[in-house]
Amino acid sequence: NAGVMQNPRHLVRRRGQEARLRCSPMKGHSHVYWYRQLPEEGLKFMVYLQKENIIDESGMPKERFSAEFPKEGPSILRIQQVVRGDSAAYFCASSPLTGAYEQYFGPGTRLTVT
């Protein structure tokens, strides 16, 4: 059973460009979560999605960030007009329908903004 998959593993963007991070949940999991780990900081919740629904986006910055989990295909975290402060590791996690607290993490995408 494949785990949570994220791509790309590393992404370099120049200031002002767009970053798209993809996440495919574990088979059978219908909940997806995005977390951000800034240098020297802990993991911070960003957003919780189910298929075609945003359940909780209280951790998402109000501007430039958006997330979706379409009916078909992976979940996408999109960062528009990236700035240096967006450089971080972005982790996706998934959980089964009956256990939102049992979250399994992907390997992460390391975003570097130059």
Added chain:
Amino acid sequence: TQLLEQSPQFLSIQEGENLTVYCNSSSVFSSLQWYRQEPGEGPVLLVTVVTGGEVKKLKRLTFQFGDARKDSSLHITAAQPGDTGLYLCAGEAGGTSYGKLTFGQGTILTVHP
């Protein structure tokens, strides 16, 4: 806002020693998870505890959830160099915070041969 205070932040011990990592909060959590994270990788789920007072064992690792569900501990017996890594606790408060994990700052454990 729920906060999880994890201690110690750093722990450097010799192979064979025992250790305990603590995770404390003033908030009640519906569940608490312990993860281990290797450099350049995502956190790997070790255990979930959901009942106050619950104790779970995973080989040489013992996890305990406080009676009031505000704190937890991870105890490692006879630590080995392979235990080296970053250990994270994470709590889920339920209710309006359902699905949202709050993470502690982590404990970096180094076990010397």
